[in-house]
Amino acid sequence: MKIVDMAQELHFELGQPTDLSVPAISYWLRNNIGILNNRLNKDIIVDDNTLELYPNLGEAEKSIYKKIYECYFYDLKIKQTLNSINNDSLLEVTDGGGTVRRINRNETSKVYLEAKKQSFSELDMMIHDYNINDVGPLQVAGDDTVVGSFITDKYFTPRPFNRV
Numbered sequence: 001m002k003i004v005d006m007a008q009e010l011h012f013e014l015g016q017p018t019d020l021s022v023p024a025i026s027y028w029l030r031n032n033i034g035i036l037n038n039r040l041n042k043d044i045i046v047d048d049n050t051l052e053l054y055p056n057l058g059e060a061e062k063s064i065y066k067k068i069y070e071c072y073f074y075d076l077k078i079k080q081t082l083n084s085i086n087n088d089s090l091l092e093v094t095d096g097g098g099t100v101r102r103i104n105r106n107e108t109s110k111v112y113l114e115a116k117k118q119s120f121s122e123l124d125m126m127i128h129d130y131n132i133n134d135v136g137p138l139q140v141a142g143d144d145t146v147v148g149s150f151i152t153d154k155y156f157t158p159r160p161f162n163r164v
Contacts, residue, residue, distance in 0.1 A: 001062065003029050003051050010066055014073060026051075029069060036065045039127055060130050067123045074116035081109040 007026035014020070030046050033053070037044055040061060045054055057065065084105055093100045 001053055001056055003046060003053065006062065006066070010069055013066065014070070020073075025069065028072065029065070032068075032072075035068055036061070039068070040064065040130060060126075060133075064123065064126050064130060067119060067126055071116060071119045071123060074112050074119055077112045078109050078116060081105050081112060 003026045004022065007022045007029055010025050010029075011017075011020065011022050030051065033044055033046055036042065042061070044057065044061075046052070047054055082105075
């Protein structure tokens with residue numbers, strides 16, 4: 001799967017924000033593949049020539065990577081809102097029967113913070129489920145089909161202990 005295709009899906013899933021473009025999302029995804037590798041214990045790379053992920057991501061890995069970007073997106077929105085609080089000291093003006101009210105940036109940042117917390121909890125659940133369901137054992141030690149023996153008496157007579 002190409003990074004650009006995933007970035008376009010993310011742009012649509014986030015509601016096509018006007019302050020965010022598909023190239024910006026694909027740039028972030030290309031440069032932060034290490035976050036996905038660390039969270040899933042994988043070794044996924046981006047091919048510089050084709051901009052495709054190698055090995056290809058399954059649906060579970062793809063949704064986890066999208067959720068990682070969603071958490072970043074909400075974090076970015078919180079920072080933008082908090083930076084704009086310094087510029088907006090005026091919340092409401094009334095003159096001649098007309099009222100102009102600005103959006104309370106503090107409340108907006110609280111909404112983004114709540115969305116970020118929810119995204120992080122969903123991400124943790126997705127990673128937990130992925131680690132339980134999609135990861136096989138790295139090593140199987142021993143052979144359970146061979147009958148073993150142990151010594152049980154003073155005459156050192158071996159006794160079988162496996163599947164008797």
